[in-house]
Amino acid sequence: MLPQRGVALSSSAAADLEAEQAYLTTLYNRLDGLREQADNRLRAILLEAGGTPQGRAQREATRSHYAEQLAQMNAVENGLCFGRLDFTADEPRYIGRIGLSAEEHDRDPLLVDWRAPASRSFYLATAVSPDGVKRRRHLRTKGRRLTAIDDEVLDLEAGRSGGREDVTGEAALLSALTANRTGRMRDIVETIQSEQDEVIRAGLPGVMVVQGGPGTGKTAVALHRAAYLLYTYRGQLTKQGVLILGPNPTFLRYISQVLPSLAETGVLLATLGDMFPGVRARAVESPATSALKGRTAMLDVLANAVADWQTVPDAYVEVDHDGYPLRIERAVLEDARAAARRTARPHNVARSVFVTEAIHALSLQIAERIGADPLGGENLLSEADLAETRRELREDIDVQQTLFDFWPVLTPRRVLRELLSDPVRLEAAAPELSAADRALLRRDHDARWSPADVPLLDELAELLGVDDTLKARQVAQERREAIEYAEGVLEIVEGSRSLDFEDQEEEILSATDVVDASAFVERHEVLDTRTAAERAAADRTWAFGHVIVDEAQELSPMAWRLLMRRCPSRSMTVVGDVAQTSELAGTTTWEQVFEPYVAQRWNLVELTVNYRTPAEVMAVAADVLAAVDPALEPPRSVRTSGVEPWALRVPAVALPAETIAAVRLEAAEAGEGRVGVLVPESRQADLGRALVEAVPGAAVGEQPDLLNQVVLMTVRQAKGLEFDSVIVIEPDEIIAESPRGLSDLYVAVTRATRRLGVLHTADLPKVLSALA
Numbered sequence: 001m002l003p004q005r006g007v008a009l010s011s012s013a014a015a016d017l018e019a020e021q022a023y024l025t026t027l028y029n030r031l032d033g034l035r036e037q038a039d040n041r042l043r044a045i046l047l048e049a050g051g052t053p054q055g056r057a058q059r060e061a062t063r064s065h066y067a068e069q070l071a072q073m074n075a076v077e078n079g080l081c082f083g084r085l086d087f088t089a090d091e092p093r094y095i096g097r098i099g100l101s102a103e104e105h106d107r108d109p110l111l112v113d114w115r116a117p118a119s120r121s122f123y124l125a126t127a128v129s130p131d132g133v134k135r136r137r138h139l140r141t142k143g144r145r146l147t148a149i150d151d152e153v154l155d156l157e158a159g160r161s162g163g164r165e166d167v168t169g170e171a172a173l174l175s176a177l178t179a180n181r182t183g184r185m186r187d188i189v190e191t192i193q194s195e196q197d198e199v200i201r202a203g204l205p206g207v208m209v210v211q212g213g214p215g216t217g218k219t220a221v222a223l224h225r226a227a228y229l230l231y232t233y234r235g236q237l238t239k240q241g242v243l244i245l246g247p248n249p250t251f252l253r254y255i256s257q258v259l260p261s262l263a264e265t266g267v268l269l270a271t272l273g274d275m276f277p278g279v280r281a282r283a284v285e286s287p288a289t290s291a292l293k294g295r296t297a298m299l300d301v302l303a304n305a306v307a308d309w310q311t312v313p314d315a316y317v318e319v320d321h322d323g324y325p326l327r328i329e330r331a332v333l334e335d336a337r338a339a340a341r342r343t344a345r346p347h348n349v350a351r352s353v354f355v356t357e358a359i360h361a362l363s364l365q366i367a368e369r370i371g372a373d374p375l376g377g378e379n380l381l382s383e384a385d386l387a388e389t390r391r392e393l394r395e396d397i398d399v400q401q402t403l404f405d406f407w408p409v410l411t412p413r414r415v416l417r418e419l420l421s422d423p424v425r426l427e428a429a430a431p432e433l434s435a436a437d438r439a440l441l442r443r444d445h446d447a448r449w450s451p452a453d454v455p456l457l458d459e460l461a462e463l464l465g466v467d468d469t470l471k472a473r474q475v476a477q478e479r480r481e482a483i484e485y486a487e488g489v490l491e492i493v494e495g496s497r498s499l500d501f502e503d504q505e506e507e508i509l510s511a512t513d514v515v516d517a518s519a520f521v522e523r524h525e526v527l528d529t530r531t532a533a534e535r536a537a538a539d540r541t542w543a544f545g546h547v548i549v550d551e552a553q554e555l556s557p558m559a560w561r562l563l564m565r566r567c568p569s570r571s572m573t574v575v576g577d578v579a580q581t582s583e584l585a586g587t588t589t590w591e592q593v594f595e596p597y598v599a600q601r602w603n604l605v606e607l608t609v610n611y612r613t614p615a616e617v618m619a620v621a622a623d624v625l626a627a628v629d630p631a632l633e634p635p636r637s638v639r640t641s642g643v644e645p646w647a648l649r650v651p652a653v654a655l656p657a658e659t660i661a662a663v664r665l666e667a668a669e670a671g672e673g674r675v676g677v678l679v680p681e682s683r684q685a686d687l688g689r690a691l692v693e694a695v696p697g698a699a700v701g702e703q704p705d706l707l708n709q710v711v712l713m714t715v716r717q718a719k720g721l722e723f724d725s726v727i728v729i730e731p732d733e734i735i736a737e738s739p740r741g742l743s744d745l746y747v748a749v750t751r752a753t754r755r756l757g758v759l760h761t762a763d764l765p766k767v768l769s770a771l772a
């Protein structure tokens with residue numbers, strides 16, 4: 001029997017715990033029952049075999065449905081139910097990671113999904129505006145065991161006599177905020193605050209920009225919004241897919257657990273470097289180079305680079321055709337090129353116009369030679385003869401090759417590789433750029449791709465296009481080959497048919513009686529069972545149903561062009577902080593980004609409360625922010641830590657030893673928590689080496705493992721991350737290393753959840769004078 005829902009408000013704490021534990025047990029039992037059911041169905045399906053193609057497709061769909069259900073049920077095991085609402089005039093309601101009913105289609109659920117409208121007052125109700133809620137209860141659990149209950153009575157009198165009005169679920173929130181960091185971001189589903197809830201539950205259409213200082217929960221909100229949208233618009237979004245773009249692979253690993261813990265897996269998490277299928281762009285290049293690649297000035301450079309492949313000979317070229325030398329004059333190819341360019345089609349698509357025009361001119365040239373009437377009359381060749389001549393020209397491999405040389409089929413990778421590695425091409429394509437800028441773009445022919453190359457590759461893919469006739473020809477050819485193969489298979493089946501059968505009166509159907517070769521091919525074409533996210537990752541032209549961009553201030557104008565192409569519906573959530581921009585091609589105003597795409601039709605929402613950084617640390621950060629831009633307001637810290645940030649001046653020679661000593665002290669303070677050492681780029685290698693020698697297991701390098709207790713990285717790498725304790729090394733060098741150095745220092749000092757320390761060998765920069 002189900003336990004009584006709702007416990008009397010006046011009952012003792014122990015009785016409350018007991019009753020709530022009983023309710024939790026019921027929920028877990030129900031979850032176990034559902035899990036077993038899905039597991040049994042899945043096993044049964046895995047045992048089935050054969051059947052019609054439709055039957056198999058249906059079976060595959062059912063299989064993946066149950067597999068997904070099972071994965072979801074496993075994902076919500078921890079923290080299945082975390083809240084309860086008591087109403088003045090209604091039954092209590094339990095809130096959890098998924099919805100559960102005692103029976104299928106039961107209208108009175110045991111557990112309400114946090115994303116359902118019925119859960120909303122859990123996040124919004126306050127003493128001032130209780131929305132019928134009498135009490136909000138947070139249930140804290142470890143595994144399946146209830147460990148604590150936090151109650152908030154939403155009563156104006158009680159509100160005035162203690163609790164804070166600006167946060168909901170204060171005790172649960174503070175417990176989440178002061179917990180040790182683990183190197184992986186956790187979900188915040190139990191303690192979403194009202195300004196965050198507004199963003200998470202906003203409707204699907206349109207561009208929403210969420211601007212907020214460090215620690216205001218932008219990343220957390222972006223991820224919960226993805227989960228909310230998938231729940232609310234599931235039909236549409238599971239087909240079209242949702243993309244979350246993050247700044248680098250380390251950051252993606254940091255956030256990778258959040259959506260699975262919310263039972264959502266069908267989202268594509270990617271960096272800009274992953275956005276061109278077939279390329280994993282990870283090369284690191286100078287900030288000035290990526291800034292230049294991010295400028296829209298590159299559009300002309302790329303268009304010129306493509307046009308420069310459309311060439312003509314100095315005077316003429318000669319090819320052998322039909323036993324005679326055929327002279328292809330420069331003027332013929334110039335005309336063909338002009339005609340193809342006039343179409344304004346992408347290069348590979350316009351190529352057929354170039355070829356047709358050239359062949360047409362050449363056929364007239366041949367007609368002139370062989371069909372000329374010796375008596376001076378009209379050309380003796382008929383239209384049919386001319387068509388035949390054109391066909392022969394088209395099929396002549398030498399003619400084909402020559403025309404190919406002057407207007408080749410190109411790939412984005414080839415064009416960009418040749419452009420950036422060949423100074424002559426670069427100068428021809430980029431006459432507007434200074435020699436110094438061109439030098440910034442130069443790279444080796446076989447160098448690896450960098451993230452800033454990806455928007456250029458994507459732009460080139462647009463400029464080049466795909467010749468559908470070539471593609472269709474290729475597909476048709478592949479299909480012909482498959483049918484030939486199938487005919488072979490059917491012949492073997494037919495040939496090996498036992499002769500005994502042929503004497504039998506009963507008609508026995510052979511393979512060839514029931515299926516012809518093309519149907520056979522269709523049956524064997526692989527069913528595409530990939531999720532939308534998987535298919536999207538492999539398809540450059542995929543249009544996502546919604547795109548979420550984190551650390552969006554860092555994206556260059558060229559990167560925005562790529563993203564906008566992936567999101568023609570302009571259904572986007574963009575989160576970032578224009579005070580934290582490090583990339584030189586990044587933005588410091590959102591208007592600049594969106595004006596070209598949606599004019600004024602975008603919404604700006606601001607998050608103002610800092611959940612990460614305690615007030616003591618934020619006081620230091622506020623001075624740095626004032627130097628970045630005095631007009632910017634720092635976010636308000638939600639708590640204090642009681643620990644003052646420190647600074648220590650050390651002799652230059654002692655910096656490595658002092659860094660190690662500070663790391664050891666901070667690691668001891670952090671206990672199970674994490675320590676981040678944030679260094680100038682120029683010191684990363686040396687200090688990293690010294691640290692790893694002294695503290696084995698410390699994570700350093702290009703993609704450090706955040707699960708380690710101590711991580712040393714540059715500020716650029718630390719974007720979006722956080723540590724219990726942060727040690728900033730040589731702040732003046734961090735400032736000096738980049739024109740956006742002050743923003744970098746602001747990022748560095750706002751990574752701490754508890755403690756901040758600064759080691760310096762020169763005078764402290766003025767912006768940190770509060771630490772002196």
Ligand SMILES: Nc1ncnc2c1ncn2[C@@H]1O[C@H](COP(=O)(O)OP(=O)(O)OP(=O)(O)O)[C@@H](O)[C@H]1O
Pocket residue numbers: 173176177186187188191192193196212213214215216217218219220221577580611612719720721722750
């Ligand atoms: N409502 C909340 N409940 C519990 N924790 C929260 C809440 N909101 C934010 N946090 C926590 O605060 C920290 C900062 O959040 P997050 O990283 O999303 O901030 P951000 O705005 O993206 O910061 P930055 O701009 O520095 O990258 C995270 O540990 C996050 O889990």
